[in-house]
Amino acid sequence: MTRLEPFIIHGQEESLYGSSKEELERRPSSVAIVSDEEIAEGRGFNFEDAFQFTPGVYFQSKAGGGDGQFSIRGTNLVTNFNQWGVTLLVNGLPMNTADGFFTFEAIDLLSVARIEVYKGSNALRFGGSTIGGAVNFIMKNGAKAARFQVRGEAGSYGFYNSQLSSGNFTEPFYLFGKSAIADYYVSLTAGGQHGFRSNNQEANVRLATNVGMQLGSKHLIRLMVFNASTSSDLPGPHTRAQLESIPNQAGFLPDVAVSPAACQAAEPCQHAQFSEVHRVGLVYQFQITPEQSFTFAPFYQYWELDENLTQTFFEIHRDLGADFRLSLKHLFGEIPHQIVVGWTPRFGETESDVFANNFGNRGVILQDRFVRAVTWSGYWESQLDLTKRFTFIVGARLEYQTRDGGVGGYTGGVASSFRSASRKYRAVSPKLGFVYRTTPKSQLYGNVSRVYEPPINIQLIQAVNSNGIPPAEAFIDVDAQRGWQFELGHRGTTWNGDVMWDVTVFDLELRKELLVTELTTAGVGEFPTFRNANGTRHTGVEAGWQMIVGRGLLAGTGPSSPADQLTVRSSYTWSRYRFTDDVFKTSGGVRVIDAEDGKTIAGVPEHWLTGELRYDHPSGFWIAPNIQWAINGYFVDYVNIAQAPAFFVVNLKGGYQINQQWKVFFEGRNLTDQNYAGAVAAAGFNTAPSLQPRAFFPAWPISVFAGLEFVLP
Numbered sequence: 001m002t003r004l005e006p007f008i009i010h011g012q013e014e015s016l017y018g019s020s021k022e023e024l025e026r027r028p029s030s031v032a033i034v035s036d037e038e039i040a041e042g043r044g045f046n047f048e049d050a051f052q053f054t055p056g057v058y059f060q061s062k063a064g065g066g067d068g069q070f071s072i073r074g075t076n077l078v079t080n081f082n083q084w085g086v087t088l089l090v091n092g093l094p095m096n097t098a099d100g101f102f103t104f105e106a107i108d109l110l111s112v113a114r115i116e117v118y119k120g121s122n123a124l125r126f127g128g129s130t131i132g133g134a135v136n137f138i139m140k141n142g143a144k145a146a147r148f149q150v151r152g153e154a155g156s157y158g159f160y161n162s163q164l165s166s167g168n169f170t171e172p173f174y175l176f177g178k179s180a181i182a183d184y185y186v187s188l189t190a191g192g193q194h195g196f197r198s199n200n201q202e203a204n205v206r207l208a209t210n211v212g213m214q215l216g217s218k219h220l221i222r223l224m225v226f227n228a229s230t231s232s233d234l235p236g237p238h239t240r241a242q243l244e245s246i247p248n249q250a251g252f253l254p255d256v257a258v259s260p261a262a263c264q265a266a267e268p269c270q271h272a273q274f275s276e277v278h279r280v281g282l283v284y285q286f287q288i289t290p291e292q293s294f295t296f297a298p299f300y301q302y303w304e305l306d307e308n309l310t311q312t313f314f315e316i317h318r319d320l321g322a323d324f325r326l327s328l329k330h331l332f333g334e335i336p337h338q339i340v341v342g343w344t345p346r347f348g349e350t351e352s353d354v355f356a357n358n359f360g361n362r363g364v365i366l367q368d369r370f371v372r373a374v375t376w377s378g379y380w381e382s383q384l385d386l387t388k389r390f391t392f393i394v395g396a397r398l399e400y401q402t403r404d405g406g407v408g409g410y411t412g413g414v415a416s417s418f419r420s421a422s423r424k425y426r427a428v429s430p431k432l433g434f435v436y437r438t439t440p441k442s443q444l445y446g447n448v449s450r451v452y453e454p455p456i457n458i459q460l461i462q463a464v465n466s467n468g469i470p471p472a473e474a475f476i477d478v479d480a481q482r483g484w485q486f487e488l489g490h491r492g493t494t495w496n497g498d499v500m501w502d503v504t505v506f507d508l509e510l511r512k513e514l515l516v517t518e519l520t521t522a523g524v525g526e527f528p529t530f531r532n533a534n535g536t537r538h539t540g541v542e543a544g545w546q547m548i549v550g551r552g553l554l555a556g557t558g559p560s561s562p563a564d565q566l567t568v569r570s571s572y573t574w575s576r577y578r579f580t581d582d583v584f585k586t587s588g589g590v591r592v593i594d595a596e597d598g599k600t601i602a603g604v605p606e607h608w609l610t611g612e613l614r615y616d617h618p619s620g621f622w623i624a625p626n627i628q629w630a631i632n633g634y635f636v637d638y639v640n641i642a643q644a645p646a647f648f649v650v651n652l653k654g655g656y657q658i659n660q661q662w663k664v665f666f667e668g669r670n671l672t673d674q675n676y677a678g679a680v681a682a683a684g685f686n687t688a689p690s691l692q693p694r695a696f697f698p699a700w701p702i703s704v705f706a707g708l709e710f711v712l713p
Contacts, residue, residue: 026338026383028393028433028447029122030056030489030504030542034115036140042653042667043153043705044109045161045191052628053571053612055502055542056119058604060679062697063235064157064195065202066104067273069603069679072119073508074538074577075132077603077682084456086132087123091139091210091224093281093299097317098348099373099403099456100130103303105230106277108206110151110163111187113140119542120485120506121431121449124379129399131451131481131508139210139224142167142183148712155667155705158194158201163187178216185210196700197235198250199267204230218287226279234273234309236266237681239692240642247675247698262310263357270360274306291329298322312355312362321346321375336385346375350457364413369474371405371457381431393433393447401425401454407461407474421474423460427452427482442492447485451508454480459514459530466531466594468519468586479532483510489542501545508538513601515638517684520588528683531594534581536601541574555618562618570611577601583638587686594684595638602638603682605646607631620657625650630676636695638684644696647676660713666706673702 024031032054043049046066047059061068071077076085088095088102096102116136123134145167153161169183185208192203205228212222236251250267263269281299288294303317325342350371356363381395402424409417433447460475471477489504512532519527546569556563583595600606609631614624627650633643650672655665678699685693 024116025443026391026393026435027118027122028435028445029487030119030445030491030502031122032057032117032119032502032544034117036113039109039112039115040151040709041655041665043155043159043161043707045153045159046109047104050109050115051117052610052626053544053569054117055544055571055573056504056540057117058573058608060697060699062679063197063200063202063232064159064193064678064700065232066204066230067232067234068104070104071604072117072132073506073540074575074601074604075130075508077577077601084459085130085453087130087134089134089136090226090279091222091281091283092136093224093283093297093323094321094344094346095279095301096130097301097303097319097350097373097456098321098346098375099350099371099401100453101317101456101458103275103277103305105204105232105275106206106226106228106279106303107137108187108189108208108226108228110161110189111140111165111185111206111208111210113138113144119504120487120508121429121447121451124381124395124397124429124431124449129375129377129397129401129453131453131483131510139208140165140167140185140187141210141212141222142169142185145185146711146713149710151707151709153705153707156703157196157700158192159703159705160193161189161191161707163189175215178219180213180215182211182213184212195233195235196703197248197698199233199235199271200250202230202232204228204232220285220287222283224279224281224283226277228275228277230273230275232273232275234266234271235697236264236271237694238696238698239694240645240696241692243677243696243698244675247701251694263359264310268359269310269357270308272308272360276302276304278302293327295325295327296322297325308357308360310357311366312357313352314355314362315350315352317348317350319346319348332384338383339381341380342378344375344377344379346373346377348373348375352461365410367410368408369405369461371403371461373457374402376400389437391435393431393435395431397427397429397431397452399425399427399429399452399454403454403457403460403475405457405461405474419472419474421460421471423454423475425454425480427480438490439492441495442490444488444490446488449485449487450482451485451510452480452482455514455530462529463527464519464529466517466519466529466585468589476529478514478530479512481510481512481514481532483508485509498548499545500547502543503545504542506538506540506542510536510538515583515594515684516682517585517594517638518587518686519585520686531583531585533579533583533595535579537576537578537580538601539576539578541572543573544571545569553615564618565616567614567616568612569614570609572610573608575604575606575608577604579638583684585684593639599638599640600635601682602635602640603680605630605632605634620663621655623652623654625652627651634680636680636682637693642685642693642695644677644680647674647699648672649674649676649699661711663709663711664707665709666704668702668704670700670702674699675701 119133151163165187167185209225279301283297352369354367378398406420429450431449487506491502550566552563612626652668677696679697
């Protein structure tokens with residue numbers, strides 16, 4: 001579970017792009033907070049470092065780097081490279097492209113002040129159109145950052161991660177006849193690894209800048225600029241037998257098995273990904289009255305992606321958008337009423353060329369693609385305090401999206417065909433919820449919400465439909481995912497704050513969930529494609545808690561000496577994700593079943609438990625052993641034959657705050673040297689069970705890391 005320590009940010013700055021503690025307690029759904037302290041006490045390198053104790057959020061790195069398997073409540077379990085299904089935001093501005101695609105590598109975790117995780121339909125707060133929810137990364141600013149900070153980490157398998165940052169604020173000055181104050185924060189990080197597998201190197205450089213100014217009592221503006229450059233070799237997945245016998249080898253990708261245009265082996269074919277992200281965002285808030293504010297937030301993003309896989313893909317994404325938001329508080333009759341109304345238009349263009357992979361070099365061109373995505377999202381939410389203890393929430397999201405694109409085919413490097421296509425997606429998604437304050441420090445909450453998510457560009461542009469027939473136009477026949485979410489939970493703290501908890505039960509009834517499946521095509525081989533399921537059900541329990549179990553154990557036994565402290569925390573997720581209808585496909589000219597009613601949707605453990613026991617000494621020393629436990633094996637295919645093994649991993653973290661400026665920290669992972677699948681590539685495989693699908697990414701063996709940080713306040 002994410003540590004639930006309170007955070008305090010006052011005034012306009014809070015409502016500009018995040019939520020205050022009081023606002024989060026009014027959410028009718030589970031919300032998790034990850035603090036910068038929690039990130040900085042470990043490696044702070046990838047999402048696994050950040051979300052280990054967040055119930056319902058599952059991230060497992062595929063090769064120890066930034067790319068991995070990321071899911072909230074079992075959505076987007078089929079994302080094998082890069083991601084969709086969750087809205088990523090920085091200071092409230094979406095990082096996703098206009099169609100919903102995103103990359104992890106653009107996020108610099110060490111420049112983050114905190115992370116807000118809005119699960120499921122809670123993404124309505126940001127106009128999110130993703131079923132999994134939204135993750136909002138709040139950047140550090142000059143008012144809350146050190147004037148100078150330098151940090152360095154190193155560890156096993158060539159791992160390194162370093163940061164140089166600075167933040168400060170000015171004395172008040174006058175501008176346009178008004179009192180003003182400005183601040184800045186800038187962070188430069190560089191990290192990488194050699195990895196324990198072949199073809200596993202990674203290097204990245206990120207620059208994050210956050211400059212703000214408050215002018216008088218009504219105007220607040222922030223300019224945020226991000227630049228990220230990442231180079232990652234991509235080892236492929238193993239079979240179960242290879243996972244258990246030769247986990248350090250590079251592996252293969254499982255698709256396009258016999259096509260002469262495919263280059264399967266990860267090492268000689270130099271499977272890799274190169275990514276450049278450049279982003280600028282501006283947030284302006286006008287405080288109309290103390291109870292009313294208007295926010296205007298435009299942004300632009302340029303993303304260049306070059307991937308060597310079984311084929312070579314070169315993509316350029318250009319995205320432009322803005323968020324318009326009006327927030328106000330007033331009396332609705334005699335009932336206190338808070339309302340948020342917003343509109344988020346986004347426009348994106350994706351250009352993509354596909355080449356044969358000539359052992360790491362671009363071979364003959366196979367296709368050129370172009371897709372324009374337009375997204376118009378309107379959202380509204382009202383909170384009515386019917387009594388001092390009961391708040392009723394009603395809202396809706398209006399969605400209108402279009403996809404227009406074309407695919408040009410080449411034969412022997414010469415243009416031979418062109419197909420175009422157009423799609424429109426419309427939806428109104430209502431939401432009803434409540435929060436009942438069972439005590440001044442706890443809340444019972446629940447919601448019923450409709451969810452809707454159109455397919456992204458890469459899901460539309462595929463070679464064949466699930467019936468094995470190539471599409472007559474540029475897009476295959478896939479529909480938007482939609483359904484209803486039901487949720488009930490309870491969260492709070494005891495009066496003395498020693499115990500904190502958040503327990504949620506949810507049920508997500510989906511239609512048209514998007515899946516990855518493999519088809520056998522005569523004369524070509526195995527081809528992956530996307531298809532819709534008929535009905536699926538995602539049911540689960542998320543439970544997180546933290547408790548101080550002792551003080552004064554070894555120190556602080558006297559009346560005036562500070563006491564030590566022993567704290568335990570844990571996060572548990574039960575995931576029961578099932579097909580509620582049979583799913584068929586046509587492979588090799590034969591109609592076969594891809595999944596049966598009642599079978600498990602593959603990709604995550606049914607029972608996922610993390611726990612930590614932490615000891616803090618008043619001298620500044622702390623130590624925290626922790627575990628990660630997939631209690632049973634879990635399936636990687638829809639017919640539920642191939643399984644990833646269960647695992648129990650023991651880790652250890654610790655550190656010492658030497659003085660106000662210096663601190664050291666260390667971390668040991670997989671201390672019992674378990675050989676297990678750190679992540680999987682789930683799909684509807686064609687591979688016979690006796691041959692085993694290539695679906696398993698080995699986790700790192702035993703490894704150690706250490707770091708040093710200097711801060712000048």
